Amino acid sequence: HWVALLQRGNCTFKEKILKASAYNASAVLVYNNSTEKTVKMGHDGTGDTVAVMITEAYGREILSHLERNLTVLVSVVVGQRGPTKNINRGxxxxxxxxxxxxxxxxxxxLIFYFIQKIRYTNARDRSQRRLGDAAKKAIGKLTTRTVKKGDKEIDPDFNHCAVCIEGYQPNDVVRILPCKHVFHKMCVDPWLNEHCTCPMCKLNILKALGIMVSPPQNTSQTHTF
Ligand SMILES: [Zn+2]
Ligand SMILES: [Zn+2]
Structure with missing residues (x-):
C-alpha cells in the first residue's frame, strides 16, 4: 500500500487521481501550489480512490521527509468541521x-415614503389649484363700485380702508364684501386671492357665496413623516 503525493497544476485532478490509481496507489494527496488554502477538487469518474487536498506547506513538509528517504505514514480519515469554523459560518x-x-x-x-410624498404633493397642488380657481370665481362675483362725490364712503366718519388705512376719494374703485365691509379693490383683491376671508371680520367669502371647496386630503396622515 502506498499513498501518492502530487503537486497541483499541469493537469486536471481527475487525470492525477486516475494516473495514481493506475499505479495502485490506495489514496492520493494533492498539495496546493500557490496558496496556503485548499480547494475542492472536482474528480468525477475516479471511482473509489480516496483523494484529499492538503496545503502547500503540509505537502512540502511530507516531501522533505521523503527526499531524505524516510517512510511517511499517512492516515486519511473523515474529518469533522471544527467548532470555530461552524460558529464563524453561522x-x-x-x-x-x-x-x-x-x-x-x-x-x-423609502419607496413607501416617496409614494406618500408624491401623493401628498399632488393632492396639495390639486386642492391649492381648486382653492385658487374658487377664489377667482368668488372675487368675480363680488360687487365693485366707483366712489362718487356725495357717496357715504367719502364721509370722514365712514370706516377707512382697513388694508391701507386711507380714506376713500372720489373715483376710487371699492369692493363690497358679502359682510358689507368695504375696501379698495386694489387693496383687498390680493388678500382675497390668498385667504378668501374678509380682513375685518374673517367671513369666508367662499362659504358666503356658496362656493364650497373640499379640504385638502390626507394631510394628517402624511404629517407623521
Ligand atoms: Zn386701501
Ligand atoms: Zn367683513
Missing part, C-alpha cells in the same frame, strides 16, 4: 441575513 449567515432583511425594510420604507 454568525456570517446570521449577519448576512440580518443585513439583507434590513436592506429590504429600508428600501420598502
Amino acid at each position: 454568525s456570517l449567515v446570521f449577519v448576512s441575513i440580518s443585513f439583507i432583511v434590513l436592506m429590504i425594510i429600508s428600501s420598502a420604507w
Whole structure:
C-alpha cells in the first residue's frame, strides 16, 4: 500500500487521481501550489480512490521527509468541521441575513415614503389649484363700485380702508364684501386671492357665496413623516 503525493497544476485532478490509481496507489494527496488554502477538487469518474487536498506547506513538509528517504505514514480519515469554523459560518449567515432583511425594510420604507410624498404633493397642488380657481370665481362675483362725490364712503366718519388705512376719494374703485365691509379693490383683491376671508371680520367669502371647496386630503396622515 502506498499513498501518492502530487503537486497541483499541469493537469486536471481527475487525470492525477486516475494516473495514481493506475499505479495502485490506495489514496492520493494533492498539495496546493500557490496558496496556503485548499480547494475542492472536482474528480468525477475516479471511482473509489480516496483523494484529499492538503496545503502547500503540509505537502512540502511530507516531501522533505521523503527526499531524505524516510517512510511517511499517512492516515486519511473523515474529518469533522471544527467548532470555530461552524460558529464563524453561522454568525456570517446570521449577519448576512440580518443585513439583507434590513436592506429590504429600508428600501420598502423609502419607496413607501416617496409614494406618500408624491401623493401628498399632488393632492396639495390639486386642492391649492381648486382653492385658487374658487377664489377667482368668488372675487368675480363680488360687487365693485366707483366712489362718487356725495357717496357715504367719502364721509370722514365712514370706516377707512382697513388694508391701507386711507380714506376713500372720489373715483376710487371699492369692493363690497358679502359682510358689507368695504375696501379698495386694489387693496383687498390680493388678500382675497390668498385667504378668501374678509380682513375685518374673517367671513369666508367662499362659504358666503356658496362656493364650497373640499379640504385638502390626507394631510394628517402624511404629517407623521
Ligand atoms: Zn386701501
Ligand atoms: Zn367683513
